Structures are given as C-alpha cells and as structure tokens.
Amino acid sequence: MAEPFKERVNAEAVERIATRVAAAWPAFPAGAFVAAVVPKLADLELKDRVALVADALADRLPTPFPEALRVLVAALPDAPNGAVDVGGGMWVWPVLTVVERRGAGEPEASLSALREMTSRFSAEFAVRPILVAHPELAYATLAEWVGDPNVHVRRLVSEGSRPRLPWGQRLPAAVSDPTRGLALIERLVDDPEPYVRRSVANHLGDVAKDHPERAVAVAQAWIAANPARAAVARHGLRDLLKKGHAGALALFGEGGGGVRVSGLRVTPAEAAAGGKVEVRAEIEALTAGAVRVDVVWRWPGARGGTGGKTFRGAVRQLAAGETWSFRSALSLRPVSTRPLRPGEQKVWLRVGGEDVGPAGFRLLG
16 A cells, blocks of 8 residues: 555654755754654654644744745755656655745745746746735736746746635635636636646636536637647536536537437446446437446435535537447545545436436445
C-alpha cells in the first residue's frame, strides 16, 4: 500500500526546513523549532501538520514580516526545471503556508515572495488571502504575471484565482462575479504549456459551477476565435457535459437527434465489492446526430438519502434508424471518493442530456 500523503510532512521534512532556514538566517533556533513540532506530528492529518509546522516556523522568524520573507526565500532550494515535484517538494508547503496565514498584512512583499516560491511548490493556496484582502493590488499583480517567462508563475495566475479551488480558501467575490478571473485566463488560454492550459480549463470549470451559461458563452467565443482551443474548453465544461447541459452539449455537437432507448439493464444482478457490473442498452436514432451517453450511478447514503456519481460513457455519430448497442463497465473497486455501501444500487443512462431508467443491481455486503 502506498505511503499516506501526510507522511511527506514528517520529522525529516521539519529538520530539512530547520537546516535550510538556519543556513539563511543563523539566528534561527533550529533545535527549539524541531522539538516543538516533531513530537506532535503523529496524531495529525496532512493539513493540520502543515499548519502546525507553519505556525511554529512563523513564530521563530525575524520581524518585521518582510525580513521573514527574505529568509524564507533564501532558504528555498533551486527552482526545478519543468513541473513542480509535489511529492518531493512537500516540505516547502509549510513555508508557503507562513505566507498564506500571515502575508495579507504585507501584501506587496508577500506577492513578491510568492512569485519566487511558486516554482518550488505551487503557491495557489497562499495567494488567496491576499486576493480577498487586497483585490486591486493582487489582481493587478496577477495581470502582470500573465506574461512571466516562468511557467509556474503563469500557472499560479490561473490556479490561484480559481473561484472554488479544491482545498483552498474560497474567493466569494469571484464566485459571485468571475469577470476578473476570466480576464486573466483569456490571456492564458493559448499558453504554450499544457500545465497552464489545464489550469485554465479548471478555472473555467469553477466558473461553470455558478455561472453555467456564461462559461458556455466563454468557451464558445474561445473556439470561434481559435478551434485549437476546443480541448481546453471541453475540459472546462466537462461537468456541464456530464450533467447534460443543453448549451454545452450543443457547443460540441453532442446533443444528438431524437433517440429511443430500450433494454436498459445491469448484469450481473448481484456483485461483490472488487468486481464489476456491465450496463447495457439499445439506443436507436430517430434522426441523425452525435449522441452522448453517460452513466449515472446512485447508491445508499450514509445517513439516508443517496450518494452518486456520473461516469463518462461515450459519444457516437448515428444515422437515422441506426441502433447502438451501448455497453459500459462499472468498477466496484473501493476508492476514497466513492464509498461502497451494500444494498440496492440504481443506474440511469443520461442520453443527450435526458435521464433514462433506472435499472438496478445489488451490491453484496
């Protein structure tokens, strides 16, 4: 079994921080820092470990805060070539968290430090309190960074300003009105690095959660100006496509014509965790068109109700009168994001945005 991610923030990581900070600032009480942190790590999960190390570090750095930032930047390793090594660079996360937790009081110095730090471990979390507290300064700075020669800095522009960044502080103003963030990613949608373009797509996906029509309109304008942007736009609208949003389906020509669905079933009727079931149906096209089919699986909830997930099925161009014998396998392997709960399971097909079903199977305990 793989080592839990939290173990990357361990005693060795704390000692590495202590060594590097002491090398940058010999007055740093490295021994006291290590002793204050390491005995407490074992009982904490990942983000609590990061916060513990960050607070202990911040309490022992010089003042005023711009001087602390100077020390932290000097303590960083050389910037890597290519993508950030998230696993190997986990020890840098608490360093960035010092800025996340205390940097809004010195926004200009903090932004300057984050520009240096982000190529060691992404500063997408750390920049967000500054965006909330000092939006004019922060967004203006991000606008300058759009043209930065460093790919990590350009990616920070898009990722750090996402309205609903997973694990990150939400940006309420951007959730309400995504205009500022959209203006930034508009300038990055053609970035030569896939690393940046994927972030642009994820930013658009955040916008689509609260402003689906606007997100579709943005994607439509992107593709109209440059068809090569279709892949970025599709990834950004992936959740809308799985939900059967009519505008998103139409943009990619996946709304299809009229169809008739018959014979929806799941086999076998009973299955154990670790196995799989197959979803089958016959899809007859009444008119010609590309038809998108996704699989919607719902299972018993932990406290009543249901949980669920939509899985990408397939898209097929059908002629009028043509029948598609649709088949899709559902893995019953337990994963952390999809708890398996024994009992009756329900499955629908989402065909051209319309749900058909359900069919069912029993998951054995």
